[in-house]
Structure formats: C-alpha cells, structure tokens
Amino acid sequence: MSQEAELGLRDRLAQLSGVKLLRGTKLSAELERLQRQLERLRQDTTDEEIWRSVELARHEKRPYTLDYVERMLDDWFELHGDRARMDDHAVVAGIGSLGGRTIALVGHQKGRDLKERATRNFGMAYPEGYRKAMRTMELAGRHGFPLVTLVDTPGAYPGIAAEQHGQGGAIARSQAAMLRLEVPTVAVVIGEGGSGGAIAIAVADRVLMQEHAIYSVISPEGCASILWRDAAQAKKAASAFKPDAAHCLELGVIDGIVPEPEGGAQIDHDAAAVLLREALVAHLDELAAVAADELRRRRRAKFRAMGVLAHV
Amino acid sequence: MSQEAELGLRDRLAQLSGVKLLRGTKLSAELERLQRQLERLRQDTTDEEIWRSVELARHEKRPYTLDYVERMLDDWFELHGDRARMDDHAVVAGIGSLGGRTIALVGHQKGRDLKERATRNFGMAYPEGYRKAMRTMELAGRHGFPLVTLVDTPGAYPGIAAEQHGQGGAIARSQAAMLRLEVPTVAVVIGEGGSGGAIAIAVADRVLMQEHAIYSVISPEGCASILWRDAAQAKKAASAFKPDAAHCLELGVIDGIVPEPEGGAQIDHDAAAVLLREALVAHLDELAAVAADELRRRRRAKFRAMGVLAHV
Amino acid sequence: MPGVSAAGNIDVSIEHKKSDPSERDGGGGHPNTCPRCGSHYRDDELAEHLRVCPHCGHHFPVKAHERVAQLADPGTFEEEDGDLRSADPLEFFDLKPYVERLAEAELGTGLGDAILTGRTAIEGHPCRIAAMDFSFMGGSMGSVVGERFARACERAAEDAGALISVSASGGARMQEGILALMQLPKTVGAVGELQDAGGVLLSVLAHPTTGGVTASFASLGDVTLAEPGALTSFAGPRVVAQTTREKLPDDFGLAESNFRFGHVDAVVPRAELRATLSRLLRLFGASR
C-alpha cells in the first residue's frame, strides 16, 4: 500500500477518534472497520490472497444482488424492462427503502441454480440491461433518489445479438448517464467487477469493493489466454494485474473496502448484508450533505484524474 | 372560417402593410400570401375540396421529404440509425443548411417506386424511426439547431414487431422530447398527417400545413370502416371529420397554411419547394427572436390549450 | 370489420367495436358471464371479488367509480372538474349526431365523459386519481378526457404529489377529429409538467388500453403496472392482423407480453393493486 493511501486512512482514523461520539456504537464500528482495514493493508497482499479473492468473488454460494436487496432494504419494488425491446434478467433495477431513505438500486444478477443461471445469463447483460439501468438512473435523478449499484458480472455478454443491438454504445452511454446524475451515487463491487460490463454501472461518487471482490479490465483467464495462450495460467495473470480490493484501493480506483464476514460473504449472507448496509448508509449520509451540482463536479473530476502518467 | 381567425389574419395583414418594406419583395410576397390565404378561407371549404385534398395529399407524384431536402437545403448530412437496433427508412433525419442557418430536419419518407415504397414502408415508421427522430432532436437541442419536421405518413406502422418494440411509448416519448426542446421548431404537414404517427414529430412552435395536405386523427377509410363498416364511405367520413388545412387552421390546431403551386405540389416540385422554403425561413426568423425558455413555455401552453370544451 | 388498407391504417383512433372486453372472445355474452371459463355471477358477487372471476382469475372490466372505490380510502374521493363537457366543434354526424352520443353515454354511465378525476388517498397517502371508463364511448379520448387529465396533473404538480392513472380506452375520439389527436401532446405535456415539478405518475393499464392513450400519458408513468390479460397496444390486434397478414402471437399486446418485451414494470392482479400502489406512493413520497 502506498504511504499516501495509508496516511489518508490514518488521517481519517484520527479525525474520527477526535469526534464527539454522537452516533455511539455506529461510530466506533466505523473506527474499528478502518483500523482493521489499516491493519490488513499494511501488509502487501500475496499472490495466494489475490487468487483466493478471485475464487471467493466467483463462489457459487456468494450472495448476489437480490440476496442483499432482500436483507438490506425495508421495501423494494423492482422495475422491469428497457421500454424498447426486452427485460434483461442479468440486470435488476428498482426502488427501495434503505434506512428510511428511498433509493434506486441497479445491480447485476447471477443465478443460483442451473435454470436461474441461464435466465440471468450468468450475470452477463445485453445492451437492453444497460438501457434498463439508464432508465432507472433517469428516474433516480428526477426524484432525487440516491443511486446504489451492485456490480457482479464476468463482463457484458459477448453475443451476436448483443453486438447488433449496440453493446459498446450502451455501455458508453450508461457511464455518461452516471456522470450526469445530480444525486448521490455509491457503487459496490460485490463479486466480479468484470471490465466494461462492470464499469457501465460503476461510475459513482463512491466506489467500494467488498473485501473479496475483484475488479479488473480483463478476466484472469482472458488475460492468460492472450499473454501466454493458455487460460490455465489464470493465477499467474491475476498476480500480474492484481484485481483484488487492496490493490484497487492503492491505485485510487476505489474509495473504500467493505468488510466481509470472516472467511467470505458466502459463509454468512445475513452478516455480509449487515456490513454492506452499514457501509452504504454511512456513505449515503456523507454524500447527502453535498450539493447536487458539487456532487457531479467532484464525480467527474475523480474519474478525470484516473490513471498514472509519466513525462518525457 | 371563424370570425376570430379571420380577424387574426386581417390584423397581421394590417400590421405588415404598415411596416417599412426593409426586406422588399420578401415582405410583399408575405403580404400577397396572406391576402390569398384570406380570400380562400373566406369561403367555406366544400366536401369536394376536402376530398380533393385527400387525393392530392396522397398523390403518387407529390414531393416527399427528401425531394424538399434536395431543393431547399444548401447542404445536407443524413443521420442514420437509432443507436440500438436499426435504421428505419420510413423516417429520415439529418442536419442541413437553410438560408445560412444550420437546422436539424426530421421527416417521414415515402417511396416513389415499388421497391422504394417497400424500403420506406410507405412512410409508416417503426418505434425505431421515432427513436432516430428523438436522437436527432437531442442533437438539435444541444447544438441550438432549429428543428424542422416534415410530416407525411398514413400512420405509424401497425405491425407485430412494431408493437413489441413499443410503438405507443415511442410516439409518446417523441412528443415529450419535442415539448422539452429549447430551440425553435417548425412542423409542416406536407402530405398525409396520419394520427399518432404524425403527431409524434409535429409538436412544434409553429405547425403548418401545405394547402392540400391533410391532418387527421384517423384515415377516412378507417373512420368509414368503424362508423359505417364500409371503407368505401371514405369520402363521407372525410367530410365529417374535415382533415383539410383550412379546417385545421380554423380549429386552432395549425398556425398557418403553406401555399402550393396552382393545382398542387405534385405539378411542380421546384415551385413547391420554393414556397415551403420561404415559409420555413419566415417562421424560423420570427422564432429566432424568442428566448429559448420562452419558446418552450409558449409551445407547452399552445398544446395545453388544444380542445374545445363546454360546461354543465 | 371490412378491409382497411395500409393507407387506411387506423392508428390511434378508437377500435372499440372490436376490443370491447365483453366481446373479446367472439363476443356477445352477458357482461357477468366469464368469457374465459363460462362461470356466471350475480353483479354483487362479481363486485365483491373486485370483478375478478373467482373461478379462473379473469379480470372483468371495472367502471370508473367502482375503480376509485376499489382503490381509494373510503370517503376520501372528491371528484374534480366534473362540470366539464365536450363541445361538438365539427358538428359531427355519423349514424347519429355526436351530441346525442354524448348524452346517451352520460345517461348510461352517469359520467360527464370517459374519465373520472379527483383528489383521494390510498392507505393514507394523499394523491390524485384519473380513472377511465370504457363504457363511456369506448373510453375514447376527446377534449374532456385530455383536459381533466391535464388538470389532474397540474393539481398533483402543485404539491409535487402523485397521480394514479387507470387507463381503459379504445383510443382517440374520432368524433372530435383532429382536436382528439391534439389530446396526445396535451396530456404528454401535462405529464411533463408533473414530472418536472418532482411529481410522480403511476400508470395502471387496464383492459383495453389502445390507440392514442397508449401513445401518450399511459406510456409515460414513472412506474407502469398492468392488469393480468389487459390488452395494451398502439394499433389494435385486428388492424395489425389485416395489415401484416401474419398470424398474431396468442398473447399479442397482452400485459404478459408487454412485460416480457420490457414495457411494463409489473403485472399486478387486481387484488394486489391497492397495496402495490400504496407501497409505491410510500416509496416515492419518502423522497420529499
């Protein structure tokens, strides 16, 4: 972890410690979480740990978007369809109530059993899925609902019809829509944050990753296939491009890590949902204090600054 | 013609006569046109004249959108596709130059020969056609290009896929998009203004009809089929619902009538284009003087007021 | 219906001769006989079951006042703009004069036109409601439907509130000619004013919602619900069949098909409609 990132966390810790404990246990939980994050980040993530995250992020028992919706939201109304061509089941969208606040939520959705996996297309969306997402963003913007997105996809679906219906353009426009929003937005990678299919709904004020989620420009297998012409070298590839949360935080690509129950979210869905909910509420509370146009300005500036450059 | 409408025209005549003839011939042409309009409207349109318009509006030699584009615009770049599914050839869209001003233009397009008629689907659009139109409106709004629409359709296409892809919703949203625009908009019915398929692109600051165009909620044949279960009674139906320009003007649904060459536009495409161009330039000049938000406010108010009501 | 050429395409106008729910299955049965399973009910039996066949679940049509009674908290509904009536700008005359048709429809339904609008509350959430009535000239949209709907939007917009529309319409009202078509942009604009003001339109599609209403406000809900089996299409099935000369899918234009094709958020059985609307009102209200 870079010294700078560590300093940032330490700063925040110090700040929190000095604050009057108005919110009691809540704040001490926040403190504890940061402390723990700090501890973990102090050591470099090992290749084994990276691969462990790849496995856990794809674990077949890992909670999916609707598992969290069910546990985190007090009410939920799912919105269906892109108003043009279909209802893509790889993306769910809706409005719900989180801590007394109505939010809009968009997430990739994988299937648990064989049949649902097919219906959900393994969480790989068609352009129509992103158009459903955009419709929901528009609604959120109009009603001032904060937008929460849950990212969990191997990638956008690489199919014939998906291309013919404009996969690239849909992903580009979905990002543009998120950058235009004047409501607070929080994206959380809850499993696989697979490339363009993920970023389409992850251009948020706060981008978080669960502890064992991965976020990457290419899958380890895809990378290995290109570099070594051997998908079996996936582990080596993962070590090379480091899709784990700690590295993403270090690179400034995400704004925080959401802890999972010991051993991974798949072990205890309820506990994972409590931790996720806590993080969402905390971030939404913070963002609620920022003016709408300022939110947008900062969001744009954040993504504008992404990348590492040298000069001749 | 109602006394009020006649008074309106007379007022405008008086006003024009008193104005200094800065623009020379142009203004006198305007005067002449209004005078002629006034003459014609002074007598009630007969049933024969109404049916004559129905025939001329559908005349197979009548100029279509691209015939006008070719003759009126100094430059033209056609935009294709809805960025989602297809390029609907029943609708053409593009940007071009009209009297030194860049405009966006959207129009229904019928085909001249058998093959083109099939390609253009007889000017009956799918929802994708209206989505192409909306994309063009968005572009016009963003760049401050005035929008000209040319309406010439028997109606939106009543097909299986058209329904499945959301024909009703597309027409509704296209109207909403026109009501949102903050650029000057002029719609001209140049042939058949067929119902929902027409209004989708006709919600403009100024709505004009060519002298022999028709504009109606239902086709004469459709109306006759419902009322008398006999499409052959179309002429009778047309007399009942009066789709001709004079009646539309009288009802306050349109803002003016664009003269055609003697005998109808089909006789002289070039002359028809000159007259249409003159009308468009005159209206765009007038609208250019109005502030953007005021344009929108007035446009909304105009359509808000449409209808004739009684009270208990 | 005799042949309608492509050029004679009906588009938004009423096709109610064909889509009248009581005639949808070859037609002509008693209005309280279930067209799907043949069960017959007394009127009070049907009313008690919200006009849903207890045997097979078929949703019978609901008139505007009964619809409001099904949804509204008792005693909260106050009709607004009930004094508006259609004029007859075209002096339209087919088999009989338009004014006569209007008078007959009013006598038959007790409504001044095909939509009933007013202020109400649903499970304690104040809102406006606009319920259409198919039995008033096929639920066709003329100047009064457009005006009442637009005013309901404006009243709802005043306090950034909610409007619930329940549509049931064969399309635009032919007898008002081009003015009927103008109700499309008029209602579209009104929805825009409501939504720009932070208000919400919850659109419920009842059987049938075709033509102009589909091509205007009914398609612009923040949320769109449909009743099971409700036909919602722009062009009616017969026009489509005649134009395309193709066999239509069995569920052509039905709520379930529209859900599958992405046009409807949920197909809601009538027994759950009130609770669903209440839930949505709560969710949309919580932002204010």
Add this chain to the structure above:
Amino acid sequence: MPGVSAAGNIDVSIEHKKSDPSERDGGGGHPNTCPRCGSHYRDDELAEHLRVCPHCGHHFPVKAHERVAQLADPGTFEEEDGDLRSADPLEFFDLKPYVERLAEAELGTGLGDAILTGRTAIEGHPCRIAAMDFSFMGGSMGSVVGERFARACERAAEDAGALISVSASGGARMQEGILALMQLPKTVGAVGELQDAGGVLLSVLAHPTTGGVTASFASLGDVTLAEPGALTSFAGPRVVAQTTREKLPDDFGLAESNFRFGHVDAVVPRAELRATLSRLLRLFGASR
C-alpha cells in the same frame, strides 16, 4: 487462441492478436499485399491512394501521422501533449516487462503512445484531431491514450469547437490493469464536457475498433462515421464465436452491418472522408 470460458470472457481488453488487420484473413501476408484481392503495392503507391487498394477498394490500416496528413490542411497540425508517457503502476510483466513493450512500441512507431492528438484545420475549419495508431501495442487504451484524448476534448471545449477522433484499437491496455478500465469513464466524461460546452465530437471508426474504445468515446460522437469494412464491436468476433458457439454472420461487426443496425451514420470511403468531415465541420460551425 485457447478456449476462453464464458466466465473468462474478455470484454473490453485487447484482442489484437486476432484483429490485427494484417492478419485478418488468415494472416501473415506482407502488409502491402491486399488481403482481399492479392494485389501487391509499393509503399508509395499505397500512400498515394490513401492506402486503399486501387484494384478492389480494400482499406489498409493507416498510421496516426499518415491519417493526420490525409485529413489536415498541410502545415496546420501541431501535436499537443506529446510529452506524456505511460508509467507502469503494476510493474506488469508477461513475456517481457511493460516498460520494455512501451519502449519497443515507441521505437517502432515514433509515437509516445497509441494516440496522436493536436490542433489542426480541415479545409480551413479549425479543429482538434485525435488519431489512434493500431501499430502501437494494438492501439490499446491506457492512461496516456485516455489522458491525451481527455485533454483534446478539453482544449476543443474551450472554444466550443470540434474534435475529430479516428479510432483504431483492440481495446483497453491489459498491462495497466484496472487503470486501463478507468480510461473508459475518463474519456466518456471528457466527451460530456465537450458536448456540454457546445462542442462537437465527430467519431470516425477505422479498422479495428473493439473493446474499451467502442464502449467509451468512440460510440459517443455527435456523428459517427465508419470506414468501409472496419470491424467495430465490443467483444471481438472470436470471443463471440467461442462464447455463443454459433456461426457469426459474414459481416459480423463490420461497418456495413453496424450501419444497418443503426449504430453508424454513414460508411465513408477514405477518399471522401476529408470532404465529409469538412462538410460536417461547416454545418456544426454555422450554429456558432
């Protein structure tokens, strides 16, 4: 390429091993031999014909500097941000270190990265241009491509001007890991700033434009042009074929197919590109 499972779906990242234009037809031919008709040309012959086969019309790839020379008024091009270079935040190492690949690419192409940006004029219309070069690491988009593109947008936005992008890219640059993915929202945001400022993006799709570039700025043009035969798809054809196990249409992802499916405004032969862009610059400029 060995099997890539659905879960190993490549998505935006470079697939340039497969979509390299010189290899597209089974590959390996001399770069100046036409892969379609087999004609062979001297380099100056090809250059004279804008690298379009005079015999069959096949469009050969064009490097960034040559592209600018084809489009710009002579003497008007001034490169901007040429000093930017990629860092190696991941210390990425596959068969060789990323830094070595970068150095080799720079030596081979004379470019600091896969895009060349600057100020120029086309038939007298001042504009910015951003031309990608497939020969620099498969035209992959990393931090420098993103940054140069974003700066070009910002400079164009300053005077509400125009940016012409000519894309040719296998996708995001794997070697920069997640930071490469972040160039998507970065460039998308930059286009937004340009367009919000009243500026215009004219997007030209050259062969091949796949992956991340397709899923960001290249799809956001006010007008989108494509060169004949240019492959533009999000997922590359081989990945699609492997995932779906279906036979792809012959013109899968090609400009002509994308035009038919509504994603491209015009397929413009290279000989007409300059005139077309000039016409568009005039039309878009006339509003200011």
